[in-house]
Amino acid sequence: MANRFIVEADGGSRGNPGPAGYGAVVLDPATGEALAEAAEYIGTATNNVAEYKGLIAGLRAAKALDPEATVAVRMDSKLVVEQMSGRWKIKHPDMKPLAAEASAVLPPSQVTYEWIPREKNKHADRLANEAMDAGKAGKQWSAAGSSAAVSSRGSAESLASLDEEAEPVAAPVGWAAPADLGQPATFVLLRHGETALTPQKRFSGSGGDDPELSAAGRRQADSTAAALAARGTVQAVVSSPLRRCRQTAETVAARLGLDVHIDDGLRETDFGAWDGLTFAEVRERHPDDLDAWLASTKAAPTGGGESFAAVARRVALSRDKLITRYAGRTVLLVTHVTPIKTLVRLALGAPPESLFRMELSAASLSAVAYYGDGNASVRLLNDTSHLR
The missing domain is CATH 3.30.420.10 (Ribonuclease H-like superfamily/Ribonuclease H)
Structure with missing residues (x-):
């Protein structure tokens, strides 16, 4: 057919x-x-x-x-x-x-x-x-x-096949008259709970072993679910396909009485040969590649990894699709460090290197609102108060 x-x-x-x-x-x-x-x-x-x-x-x-x-x-x-x-x-x-x-x-x-x-x-x-x-x-x-x-x-x-110079469009500065101040599409951005790799600060991308939540990560998911249920504002749940996100999303969605929808564009960066390694181990084994990666978001990790520039284009496509699908609604996106930082960076119109200047804790909440005139407003970043 x-x-x-x-x-x-x-x-x-x-x-x-x-x-x-x-x-x-x-x-x-x-x-x-x-x-x-x-x-x-x-x-x-x-x-x-x-x-x-x-x-x-x-x-x-x-x-x-x-x-x-x-x-x-x-x-x-x-x-x-x-x-x-x-x-x-x-x-x-x-x-x-x-x-x-x-x-x-x-x-x-x-x-x-x-x-x-x-x-x-x-x-x-x-x-x-x-x-x-x-x-x-x-x-x-x-x-x-x-x-x-x-x-x-x-x-x-x-x-x-994409032009490496093509940067996804950030939110415009100010408003093109008349401004749209109606109900925005609001993304509540939840980083997944801890895995065994998280406390060790190891690279954990989309090309590795797809770890599950640890006991600590499950507790974080439970605490987040309780906090979001108390607020009562989330109307839909969308998750990265990776297991740690799906487990976090399922815990929250069950508490909210919602289904989990999967969006492949929300997956974490593929860190190639670096997956599972600490920063120090990558520095020892692949020093030149690491230096290039730190110097440019267009550089990819060793072994066929994914550059942050490629991730930004992928995430921007999902952003646009989800803004259209959930116009005027509040949706929880359960995803990873790089996609969340990318959404925040694009909303702020910040340069690509700002990715290295943001902190995102496990099970932290951030939020971005997207208005009908194309403007975006960052409302929250790396909130962990629900975990204390």
Whole structure:
């Protein structure tokens, strides 16, 4: 049976015509998961050309995942939606070849079109603005200099196709009028409880032995569950797939009467050959690699590990997906040191090296609120009062 995908696409021009770019994302309609992304700076062009370019890139990304898939395209461009649906004639000479190119990507019988308001097309809009920002800085969003479908599921091959210069977008400074001060999506960020490796300060990532909670970790999970139940604000629970997080999440969710949903993007960094080692042991065995890792978030641990820059892109994809899914609600994310620090860093607009300047204790609570206008507010960091 063929897959079903949602493609959301957008394009923009700062000047119309002016510096232009597009963005597109392929979504799983059942889960809302971002399966692929595409974005590109296309130089000087009009808004309509950029919109069509985004559509073409989104359809190609969907086709790369499954050429037999049925695709529901959602865009905030009334022009593109109506023209591609056949309800409006295409008169402009610049639009005709682009519409023909879009029609040729997949058989028309596999594609439907729907107009959506701009505020419901934020993921694609963000990608388009990332591409334009990169172009303004003389860089490219994608490694190949053109649109690139990128799996958000985090395989090494997919992540390697991303431009190492591409930094996930942080929250904007201030508000673009009118400000959205409505009910935000609030992430309560819970680091999992202790494992046997935690007190020894050993690297414990997603590529190691997947340790379970220790007796101390189970007690921490119980204390956290009691504290969150007393507050009564958590409406959903999402966890990293790793066992220590799932055990922590299940303890809390049982107390709250909720189910646990798994998001693979919340897993910890893969520390490669360093997993299970102390910092001193890594310093002794891999001194040059460690120095490079401490000097740049683009450097990966020895043995095929994952750089913090790659983790940031993965976490940003999950962030955007979860903000959409839990708009206006409070959700508990049970995850690890690096994803939590990354979410806080991006919310603050802090530089990548700030990851090394934050402390996160086992079973600590942090919180970030995300508003409809794209702004974020860090409300709590490394609170352990519930454990005392």
